[in-house]
Amino acid sequence: MNRTANRSSGRPPAFSYREVRKGFLRRRPVGSALQCDEVALERLAERFGTPLYVYSASTIRERMASFDHAFRKVPHTVCYSVKANSSLGVLRLLAGIGCGFDVVSGGELERVLRVDRRASKKVVFSGVGKTAQEMLAALETGVMLFNVESEAELWRLAECAARTREKARIALRVNPDVPANTHPYISTGLQQHKFGIPIGKARKLYAQASGTKYLRIAGVSVHIGSQITDVQPFALAMERVAELVRVLQGDGHRIEYVDAGGGLGIDYQDASPAGFAEQAAEYAAALLRPLRGLKVHLLLEPGRSIVGPAGVLLTRVLYRKTNGPKQFLVVDAAMNDLLRPSLYDAYHEIIPAYLDVNSARHETVDVVGPICESGDFFARGRELPVVNEDDLLAILDTGAYGMALASNYNTRRRPAEVLVDGKSVKLIRRRETMDDLLRPETQLR
């Protein structure tokens, strides 16, 4: 059986094919159309144009509920990692179901506050290069926790806190020196990486911090990378963190929080959202076993695992093109819209928005964008059902690190974004205009 058929049968509610019937009493099946919840993707492409990001609200809610449920036996707060998908529409949806947030910049903090002023109480501020300005903003709004990544940053934060006379609740983000078996660009838990404080140095730094008036020690934090599908590295990192927590408690520090970071991976080859509850349970077991007996509040920072499978990028075939032995589909989306294939050589499944019952033909193609770089591709040597110019394709599992990484390279306007919830369709970001793009430039006439 080919992958597309696999997908259409195995893929639960969010994005699935629905039979299209024609003729007398609609008796004759003529094909099947890809839907998001109750809405045909072709309709959305016609209405809003392409390239277009489409997100399923029900999928985001369900995945968040599964994730939360997996940790039900311990006190915890899920702080969605804003960088995975920072659209206000997505943040509002998550704030509405009581989610906290993990931010890595003043800009992300601002987004969260625009969605819900009171959400700052559930905000964790991470990042290896926070500026004084960003720290001051976070202190003023009263975030729950600063994850501090170096000694120099700790003293900078102490200065900022003294200036605002607000106590900064801190965790040191420790680097547990654990390999994560993911793409080298998104692995963060080895000593050679820029992230965190070597776990062996943490004890001394906690001691120094505890004597500082405007710093309040509140927790220990760790984040070993992203797109990690084996739970073993998480367990190993958590064992090292638990050991440190015991030492710190022995030293008399009050360790209220353990922040386990994010990083749980998704299966881009064959996403089956139905299996997420089990995956989350396995992940929770790996984290919780080492923490047994410690009285702490667990913080979790999932990004990709919540929103990744909840989004698709719709793109239209502009041209079919043959160069020697190679067949290309030139589509209207490009690496500026979805960078992951170019940046990480990432795999994304691509399926047609419409499948005709009579065409079972497949071909091997490269799916490429219009940008002037050979790195501008979405798939190479991929077997796909034969599609024609003007046909619509869906690039799957692009809800995380898709729009968030989009740029204006080649002076291309970034895509619009639509949030579907059952039958309801909400345009959460309109397509950029040329005026949007040029506004900051000073040489307009």
Ligand SMILES: *Cc1c(COP(=O)(O)O)cnc(C)c1O
């Ligand atoms: C990126 C990041 C996350 C989220 O990672 P995912 O792989 O999207 O779950 C969480 N915490 C920190 C500190 C991060 O940098």
